[in-house]
Amino acid sequence: xxxxxxxxxxxxxxxALKGVNVVVEEGSIYGLLGSNGAGKTTLLxxxxxxxxxxxxxxxIFGERVFENPAxxxxxxxxxxxxxxxxxxxxxxxxxxxKSIYTTWNQERYITLQRxxxxxxxxxxxxLSKGMQRQVAIWLALSTMPKVLILDEPLDGLDSVMRxxxxxxxxxxxxxxxxxxxxxxxxxxxxEDFCDHIGILHEGAIVLEKxxxxxxxxxxKIQVAFRSPLSEEVFNSMNLLYKEKRGxxxxxxxxxxxxxxxxxxxxxxxxxxxxxxxxxEEIFIYEMGDVGYAIENIIIK
Amino acid sequence: xxLKTSLLNKGIIRNDLKTLYWFPILYTVILxxxxxxxxxxxxxxxxxxxxxxxxxxxxxxxxxxxxxxLIMTVPVLLALILFSYLQRKNPSDMFxxxxxxxxxxxxxxxxVGISFLTVPVIVTGLFTxxxxxxxxxxxxxxxxxxxxxxxITMVMNTVMFMSAVFVGTVTGITLVQGVITYxxxxxxxxLLSLAAYNLQMFLYGYSFRFHLGNKxxxxxxxxxxxxxxxxxxxxxxxxxxxxxxxxxxxxxxxYLYQRRRLENNMQPIVYKxxxxxxxxxxxxxxxxxxxxxxxxxxxxxxxxxFGYLIASFLGYFIAEGILQKSFRxxxxxxxxxxxxxxxxxxxxxxxxxxxLTGYEKKLPPIExxxxxxxxxxxxxxxxxxxxxxxxxxxxxxxxxxxxxxIMNKRDVKYNQRTYGxxxxxxxxxxxxxxxxxxxxxxxxxxxxxxxDKIEAVNSSIEYKKMAYDVLNVEAKDVEKITFRxxxxxxxxxxxxxxxxxxxxxxxxxxxxxxxxxxxxxxxxWGSVDLLLKQxxxxxxxxxxxxxxxxxxxxxxxxGINVTWRxxxxxxxxxxxxxxxxxxxRLLPKDVAFIAVDIANSYEEAKKIATSLRENKQFETSDxxxxxxxxxxxxxxWGYDNFPIYVVAFxxxxxxRITYGSFDQKHVPEFIKAxxxx
Numbered sequence: 001x002x003x004x005x006x007x008x009x010x011x012x013x014x015x016a017l018k019g020v021n022v023v024v025e026e027g028s029i030y031g032l033l034g035s036n037g038a039g040k041t042t043l044l045x046x047x048x049x050x051x052x053x054x055x056x057x058x059x060i061f062g063e064r065v066f067e068n069p070a071x072x073x074x075x076x077x078x079x080x081x082x083x084x085x086x087x088x089x090x091x092x093x094x095x096x097x098k099s100i101y102t103t104w105n106q107e108r109y110i111t112l113q114r115x116x117x118x119x120x121x122x123x124x125x126x127l128s129k130g131m132q133r134q135v136a137i138w139l140a141l142s143t144m145p146k147v148l149i150l151d152e153p154l155d156g157l158d159s160v161m162r163x164x165x166x167x168x169x170x171x172x173x174x175x176x177x178x179x180x181x182x183x184x185x186x187x188x189x190x191e192d193f194c195d196h197i198g199i200l201h202e203g204a205i206v207l208e209k210x211x212x213x214x215x216x217x218x219x220k221i222q223v224a225f226r227s228p229l230s231e232e233v234f235n236s237m238n239l240l241y242k243e244k245r246g247x248x249x250x251x252x253x254x255x256x257x258x259x260x261x262x263x264x265x266x267x268x269x270x271x272x273x274x275x276x277x278x279x280e281e282i283f284i285y286e287m288g289d290v291g292y293a294i295e296n297i298i299i300k
Numbered sequence: 301x302x303l304k305t306s307l308l309n310k311g312i313i314r315n316d317l318k319t320l321y322w323f324p325i326l327y328t329v330i331l332x333x334x335x336x337x338x339x340x341x342x343x344x345x346x347x348x349x350x351x352x353x354x355x356x357x358x359x360x361x362x363x364x365x366x367x368x369x370l371i372m373t374v375p376v377l378l379a380l381i382l383f384s385y386l387q388r389k390n391p392s393d394m395f396x397x398x399x400x401x402x403x404x405x406x407x408x409x410x411x412v413g414i415s416f417l418t419v420p421v422i423v424t425g426l427f428t429x430x431x432x433x434x435x436x437x438x439x440x441x442x443x444x445x446x447x448x449x450x451x452i453t454m455v456m457n458t459v460m461f462m463s464a465v466f467v468g469t470v471t472g473i474t475l476v477q478g479v480i481t482y483x484x485x486x487x488x489x490x491l492l493s494l495a496a497y498n499l500q501m502f503l504y505g506y507s508f509r510f511h512l513g514n515k516x517x518x519x520x521x522x523x524x525x526x527x528x529x530x531x532x533x534x535x536x537x538x539x540x541x542x543x544x545x546x547x548x549x550x551x552x553x554x555y556l557y558q559r560r561r562l563e564n565n566m567q568p569i570v571y572k573x574x575x576x577x578x579x580x581x582x583x584x585x586x587x588x589x590x591x592x593x594x595x596x597x598x599x600x601x602x603x604x605x606f607g608y609l610i611a612s613f614l615g616y617f618i619a620e621g622i623l624q625k626s627f628r629x630x631x632x633x634x635x636x637x638x639x640x641x642x643x644x645x646x647x648x649x650x651x652x653x654x655x656l657t658g659y660e661k662k663l664p665p666i667e668x669x670x671x672x673x674x675x676x677x678x679x680x681x682x683x684x685x686x687x688x689x690x691x692x693x694x695x696x697x698x699x700x701x702x703x704x705x706i707m708n709k710r711d712v713k714y715n716q717r718t719y720g721x722x723x724x725x726x727x728x729x730x731x732x733x734x735x736x737x738x739x740x741x742x743x744x745x746x747x748x749x750x751x752d753k754i755e756a757v758n759s760s761i762e763y764k765k766m767a768y769d770v771l772n773v774e775a776k777d778v779e780k781i782t783f784r785x786x787x788x789x790x791x792x793x794x795x796x797x798x799x800x801x802x803x804x805x806x807x808x809x810x811x812x813x814x815x816x817x818x819x820x821x822x823x824x825w826g827s828v829d830l831l832l833k834q835x836x837x838x839x840x841x842x843x844x845x846x847x848x849x850x851x852x853x854x855x856x857x858x859g860i861n862v863t864w865r866x867x868x869x870x871x872x873x874x875x876x877x878x879x880x881x882x883x884x885r886l887l888p889k890d891v892a893f894i895a896v897d898i899a900n901s902y903e904e905a906k907k908i909a910t911s912l913r914e915n916k917q918f919e920t921s922d923x924x925x926x927x928x929x930x931x932x933x934x935x936x937w938g939y940d941n942f943p944i945y946v947v948a949f950x951x952x953x954x955x956r957i958t959y960g961s962f963d964q965k966h967v968p969e970f971i972k973a974x975x976x977x
Binding site (some may be wrong): 009010012023042045049050051052067069070071072073076077079081082083086087092096097099100101 | 309310311312313315318319389390391392393395396397398399400402404561562563564572814
């Protein structure tokens with residue numbers, strides 16, 4: 001379990017993180033969503049033990065991460081801007097990781113070569129940005145991590161590679177109980193990948209959701225009636241949003257799909273449609289006022 | 301995996317070796333060129349005389365300074381390279397996400413760095429040793445010389461390296477790390493000197509000379525860079541001191557690294573509080589430098605204060621700009637914190653000005669004074685064995701002079717110096733009964749109010765015994781006495797023991813009985829040199845300066861020079877009696893005639909001196925007049941008053957024997973009368 005409790009972090013005069021609380025269960029993929037400058041990178045680097053917490057606590061498997069080599073051996077961080085030693089080939093870099101991580105698995109490294117299909121004798125600096133990212137993921141996975149912390153990992157990958165990497169990571173989660181925290185400024189990128197999503201806005205988590213719950217329990221309902229209904233009818237429901245266009249009502253409601261259908265059917269509607277909601281819409285409605293503020297930034 | 305928990309990480313060390321293997325190789329090659337190869341190239345010269353001068357400088361850091369430059373640059377460069385990851389963002393993130401403690405990273409890189417600096421030195425030392433054995437250079441340099449060279453180079457390399465590494469733990473930009481490293485290594489000395497120079501302007505009686513003048517050892521101790529610049533040899537004790545210093549830097553650096561906020565990488569200084577230190581430090585240094593500049597060229601306190609204000613303001617805001625990496629620094633906050641600085645400095649200056657500590661008025665009670673140094677120069681304070689006055693009469697006089705100077709403070713304060721004849725310096729060093737020392741110096745003050753008392757002190761026998769070594773010499777120690785006249789080429793040398801005895805006594809009597817004025821008169825025949833029998837020891841550096849080279853034996857002897865004054869009548873009489881006079885100095889009978897003219901400038905005097913004969917201004921061949929002229933002329937014309945009476949002496953063949961001038965006080969009557977007409 002990865003946990004951040006009341007985590008704060010100041011950058012001189014700026015409060016980058018203002019009391020962040022995050023819990024990530026083992027074996028899950030947690031998507032951290034936020035605009036640029038929301039504090040994603042700061043949070044991830046603190047989780048990875050690079051930055052020291054100003055106050056609050058960061059722990060992985062119940063231990064503090066900062067200056068904890070035994071734990072950090074199992075926690076791999078891949079930053080958004082990568083660093084490799086000048087003039088190093090992939091092989092050189094692998095050797096470096098091998099000398100640092102006692103958990104290094106040479107077989108896995110060789111197996112993964114087939115997946116990534118990169119020449120180990122090529123100088124890394126000469127590879128494209130997307131290829132370099134693959135190198136980082138390849139090396140990270142070869143150390144047999146228990147936790148992977150990825151800062152904007154899919155940036156710069158083409159769609160084929162993106163899918164490949166996602167599949168590989170999901171496979172690893174399934175096979176090795178890997179826990180992944182991944183950040184992005186793009187909701188759509190995380191949609192089919194994460195099982196939990198947290199939204200970080202101005203240094204605080206404003207929303208945290210289980211993806212399955214989200215999609216199951218929220219509905220968009222279009223309904224029209226012969227004669228206007230009293231307000232009480234709607235008030236008894238758990239409505240997130242209500243709009244009237246002519247005689248057609250548009251509701252966003254929470255609850256079991258069948259129960260909602262049954263409820264409206266009793267009033268003999270002329271029209272009753274239960275429509276699917278996109279993830280973006282869900283977030284915007286869920287977050288209310290905050291949602292409108294960051295809608296334009298995170299949901300493109 | 302014992303290394304895992306220790307201070308070293310094999311992976312990091314191996315990686316450093318892999319990426320930087322070229323560094324020690326390059327360093328070894330450079331050292332090879334600078335040391336063993338130099339030695340080999342000079343072997344052919346060893347057959348010449350003075351073979352040591354050819355070896356000199358290779359192992360004792362003399363010569364062209366290449367080795368000093370290497371010590372000052374190579375370790376710093378290596379530290380910048382090894383710790384560049386700490387000054388950037390991406391490599392810093394990468395290194396610190398690895399499962400390695402910060403202290404382990406720090407120690408591993410340092411170990412690599414020190415080995416890279418040490419192994420090449422050892423290899424070079426071995427090469428040199430082989431050269432020494434193969435070429436049989438044992439008599440010119442020993443194994444000990446080689447070992448000492450290696451030890452000094454390695455230790456000073458380590459000091460430079462650790463300093464740069466230490467600075468790196470608080471900086472966030474490599475360039476800043478490099479610059480601050482050199483500043484820090486020079487700062488203690490620079491700041492202290494600047495502060496002392498500035499204090500001298502404001503504190504009446506304070507002089508940097510006593511506190512910081514000639515304190516090379518102290519400066520070397522506090523500023524390693526200064527030590528390296530003046531490197532020749534370092535004692536074992538100092539080497540151990542430097543090793544301890546490096547160890548302290550390691551411990552402090554390790555602590556600061558541990559607490560470093562990596563998110564502040566790319567900021568010039570990652571510790572906010574050190575930022576204040578930096579800003580105020582720059583402001584203060586700029587302020588003092590400007591103070592010195594204005595004191596030198598404007599010489600008045602308002603200008604100095606103006607300089608303080610401008611320079612500290614500039615320094616502060618430039619430092620602020622560097623810290624914020626921006627030109628937009630003029631905020632209320634920065635002005636307030638500069639204001640605090642200004643206020644503190646103003647209070648400090650005011651405190652000095654009103655003499656809060658009583659420094660300026662301090663005068664030890666007479667009963668507490670054991671002895672006192674009192675002179676118009678600083679030199680004899682350092683070079684005399686015991687430069688102090690102990691006789692009550694003199695101490696009283698000196699204290700009175702000091703008291704008057706303190707009372708006259710208002711007239712001379714703030715560097716307002718007098719110029720001209722009466723300008724001079726006075727130094728006081730009181731040795732108190734309780735062992736304390738009080739030092740005061742007053743430079744460039746008007747000495748005329750104290751002249752009587754100064755003369756009284758300097759006419760005392762106690763003073764003369766200090767100032768004239770001849771008074772402390774016994775005839776049996778004198779090998780010979782040489783009279784060197786300005787006018788005639790040949791010297792008169794007295795070897796006879798009895799004659800030496802007589803002469804020495806006459807000289808002593810003349811000096812003891814001479815007045816202050818006589819002893820400072822410009823009319824001089826030449827010098828009387830006493831060559832002492834006992835040869836001085838080689839290691840006595842102070843006395844070596846005063847050694848006299850004897851042409852006869854081609855050796856250096858200890859000797860005493862006595863100024864041969866024209867007022868020493870008894871010497872003249874003795875020489876005459878013995879029949880030596882004409883060998884000793886120019887006599888009227890050697891002079892056919894003299895010519896005199898007046899000049900109104902030094903340039904004119906110089907011109908006249910060469911053409912006196914042609915111009916025929918005033919000439920006389922009267923022997924009595926020639927004698928009077930001889931007795932009264934000086935062989936220079938460095939007077940403050942014009943006109944200058946230039947005089948030249950000629951033999952019967954019209955050749956000029958010598959020339960000079962008359963001080964206005966001593967112009968013979970017949971010449972004065974002629975020119976006044």
